[in-house]
Amino acid sequence: MAWRALAALSLLLCFGSSCCDDTQDYFLSDTVINNVVQDPQTGRIYVGAINNIYQLNYDLLKESSAATGPKTDNPHCTPPITAQCTDAKDMDNINKLLLVNSANGTLIVCGSLFRGICSLVNLNSVDEQVYYSDTKGEKTYVASTEESVAVVGVISYFIEAHNNANLSIFLVGKGYGSSDSSKLISTRLLQEHGEMDVFENMVEASTVQASPFVQRYLHDFRHAFKDNGYIYFLFSRTPGTSDSRKITFIARLCENDHHYYSYTELQLNCSVSTEQQENTYNKVQAVYLAKPGEVLARKIIPSNPNDKVLFAVFSVDEDGGHSALCMYPLSSINTRLEEVIESCYVGEVLEDEKPKTVDLPHIVPLASSP
Structure with a gap:
């Protein structure tokens, strides 16, 4: 996973500057880098590494950072972790997903700890937490607890038909881990709405659930993006037989199609x-x-x-x-x-x-x- 993040960082710099022949600056993390995203408005770069989030300027100089682990956890225990979780121990936090939400100035951060819950931090200073809660239950578990399960996402919107409310959301694609739900693609709230909590799943669609075939197809998501009214997901999966080789797919849905x-x-x-x-x-x-x-x-x-x-x-x-x-x-x-x-x-x-x-x-x- 680390080499993919470094490749993404190089691509961000190359395509942004159009001068790949020039000597590039570099940033070294103390732990393995998992993903990299860039704010298109400011040019700032955000790096998700094991146990740390880094905020860099366009010259790759560190502006801010935040430690996200290790913390006491057990994937089989429901957060918050208390003394009743007797097998809890210090565990690394693999920051699996970073998404820039320029509309409200926040960075979405989803890691492997506490059943894959997410937080919101300030785009101007990632050490300033805007939202975090580990008490909302299974409906807010987004990422995966397992290191090998990749998670991708894209910012979007959701317009409720009955009251025309325009809600901020992000769509998430992830594989299946032993402690995860079977939802392959889900729509997550970025704000409280009625009785619904931040990060809660808004859509129940059989189209994008692996159950009852989670161990048969083994989806592995690699990228998500949107363009010209569509949302796309890139992933590979097995053919669903004894053949263990992976086959790659691109999936597309209309951005205003909230039911897939x-x-x-x-x-x-x-x-x-x-x-x-x-x-x-x-x-x-x-x-x-x-x-x-x-x-x-x-x-x-x-x-x-x-x-x-x-x-x-x-x-x-x-x-x-x-x-x-x-x-x-x-x-x-x-x-x-x-x-x-x-x-x-x-x-x-x-x-x-x-x-x-x-x-x-x-x-x-x-x-x-x-």
């Missing part, structure tokens, strides 16, 4: 052809969405050089090993998703009677292999 009715998945393939063979890289490891430079844009999307491109790093297997970078124009992904939806509506099938919509992965011709 528009949720659609598309399989992504990444392969590199050599003189000897064609190598397929099936498990997504890291993702970044950006507009490419002029030269690269002419090669990938000559008809629309202003289109955004999904840069995704894939590996061959669970342990990493050989990897490849594949690039997907976002417009081509959207076009293929629309074809999937249309094919589903008209009931297209292949010769073996399988639905066409689930049998044609999306492939791009451009890839590079380190």
Whole structure:
């Protein structure tokens, strides 16, 4: 997980400055870095490491920090942790999710301690806590207690139909740990609303719950983002059989579709052809969405050089090993998703009677292999 965060930090600096050839500043953390986010308004960078959150300026100089662990905990005990939790011990806090909420000046911080609850801290000084509660129960558990379970998220909004209230929310995608709920994607409140608490799940949708197949498909989320009215999630999962290899998908739903009715998945393939063979890289490891430079844009999307491109790093297997970078124009992904939806509506099938919509992965011709 640490190398993905460092790669993200490099990408943030490179795309932000357009000068990757220049010597870059660096920041060293005392513990492993898990994730990195940037405030698009101020340029500040926020680093989530084990037991610490760091706030850096654009030159990677530390402005503020906050210790988030270790703390006394047991994943099988319901927080707050008391003397009744006899097996509690000091545990590291793996800061799994950071999200910048510029609208109200807060940083969402979700860690592995206390069943994955979150807190809000001040964007101007992360050592100033804006909201924290460990007494609201299971409905507010967001992240995962297990180190291997990744968590991604994206800020959005929720408009209630009956009173037209516009609520601040964030959508979360996470895999399944032994102490976690089976919700793969959930909608979480960022404010108190009626009898609902901050971080409470607002939507019950069977579309994005793993139960009763949590141990069969093993989702592994890597990135979430929104663009032009849509929200996207990138993840891999097993085929649901004895085959343990991972297959990568991109899922899309309309941002104003609060019940996930528009949720659609598309399989992504990444392969590199050599003189000897064609190598397929099936498990997504890291993702970044950006507009490419002029030269690269002419090669990938000559008809629309202003289109955004999904840069995704894939590996061959669970342990990493050989990897490849594949690039997907976002417009081509959207076009293929629309074809999937249309094919589903008209009931297209292949010769073996399988639905066409689930049998044609999306492939791009451009890839590079380190």
